[in-house]
Amino acid sequence: xxxxxxxxxxxxxxxxxxxxxxxxxxxxxEYMYWYRQDPGMGLRLIHxxxxxxTTAKGEVPDGxxxxxxxxxxxxxxxxxxxxxxxxxxxxxxxxxxxxxYFGPGTRLTVT
Amino acid sequence: GQSxxxxxxxxxxxxxxxxxxxxxxxxxxxxxxxxxxxxGGAPTFLSYNALDGLEETGRFSSFLSRSDSYGxxxxxxxxxxxxxxxxxxxxxGGFQKLVFGTGTRLLVSP
Numbered sequence: 001x002x003x004x005x006x007x008x009x010x011x012x013x014x015x016x017x018x019x020x021x022x023x024x025x026x027x028x029x030e031y032m033y034w035y036r037q038d039p040g041m042g043l044r045l046i047h048x049x050x051x052x053x054t055t056a057k058g059e060v061p062d063g064x065x066x067x068x069x070x071x072x073x074x075x076x077x078x079x080x081x082x083x084x085x086x087x088x089x090x091x092x093x094x095x096x097x098x099x100x101y102f103g104p105g106t107r108l109t110v111t
Numbered sequence: 112g113q114s115x116x117x118x119x120x121x122x123x124x125x126x127x128x129x130x131x132x133x134x135x136x137x138x139x140x141x142x143x144x145x146x147x148x149x150x151g152g153a154p155t156f157l158s159y160n161a162l163d164g165l166e167e168t169g170r171f172s173s174f175l176s177r178s179d180s181y182g183x184x185x186x187x188x189x190x191x192x193x194x195x196x197x198x199x200x201x202x203x204g205g206f207q208k209l210v211f212g213t214g215t216r217l218l219v220s221p
Binding site for chain 1: 115119142144152153154155156159161198202207208209210211212213214
């Protein structure tokens, strides 16, 4: 049981490049989330999904897109990366309980 | 908007008791969660208060008062491994979304 996994662990992008972050969970959870965490700050919700085929905007959705084509996967896309998107990105999932399970994070640097 | 405020840093010694406060500026939260995050690691769930009052889980307890828009996390018998950041998070959005607080860095010294 791997829990929540994220790919890649680290990435460096140049301004204007695009990339996709992959989140996978093997717990059959309905809900999945993408957060960003900037130094010394809490987590801010980017987008989330309440089930396969659904997505919704969180607090800071601008510059990001998501897709949930399969229940176990939640993809986060950056179409044109900006230095302001330098951050640590966490994926999380949950079932119908209160606990969210987090992945190990992806450290993204945009130069 | 929705915001949850916490002290930025708390220091304590091994074996002591420490309380981390969380005040929030919104209505509509169904409850309050607490997460722990070690440096370089992922947040991990500690507790959830659905109702007012105290919830106890081992060395950790969490309290919620909706009328005061206030909660706290109480850590007893502190150990060095408790040095980490602690986040409160309000559950909203139809039980679907968390709004995280600013986080409190706890430093435990020998």
